[in-house]
Amino acid sequence: MERVSTGIEELDRKLSGGYPANKVTLVTGVAGSGKTIFSIHFIYKNCLEGRKCMIIATEETPEDIIYQASLLGRDLTPYYKSGQLIIENIFENRSEMVGQTRYGFKPECLNIEIPTLIELIREGTECLVMDNIGTFVLRVSIKRLRDQLDALNYLVRKKGCTTLLIMDESAHNITHQLAEYSVYGSIRLLVRENSYLGKMERYLSIPKMRSTPISPEMSIFEITSEGIKIHDSGGGKFC
């Protein structure tokens, strides 16, 4: 199976080369667990490799994302300026819509669902990030959500986009972790206390990655000014 680099060497090794190409990998985690930073690694590496990339951002502006990437030693500016990287800014559109409703516009304009996000995917996109779809999954019934996620899987496969679908832990839990079943693979990020050391640590687990031998062991990772560093397995020893 073709693989697309995650932009993190140790994770590429764990995933037999990277994310499965043209499939959806779900990344979930609590606030501040590192979801956006994971996606920045994927986008930067694939921009470097000449792929057409797109971020559909629902919470952060392009400037915020580019600034965060620069803090990790990853300069996205040239790719953004050249159009090789498109950052679609739902965040500002959504804020504008909220503003508009206060001045008499219909609240229906806030009813953005996953199919609307799919329509935004530019033709030719090879690497796609949707960060964060949490707010959108809460709008729909469980049955409808399952249909929408299945449709998303089908469409990105057809369009040839290797996709990272980011969902906050709270929306994931409220929707009974339903997305887990629709997607090809899933990665979970956690921040927990290591009771042996008495300090908080970042953990990564891979509950599922079809067609890929994976270890159920958790790995500890760090976020540094050079990006994410994953330590060898041996994590998971917290209570």
Ligand SMILES: Nc1ncnc2c1ncn2[C@@H]1O[C@H](COP(=O)(O)OP(=O)(O)OP(=O)(O)O)[C@@H](O)[C@H]1O
């Ligand atoms: N250079 C760095 N060194 C250490 N920590 C950093 C560095 N850059 C960012 N961080 C930390 O990484 C954390 C995780 O960031 P990230 O934005 O990826 O989380 P997230 O899971 O996307 O959060 P949210 O759900 O709020 O969007 C931030 O809270 C920040 O404090």
Ligand SMILES: [Mg+2]
């Ligand atoms: Mg984020």
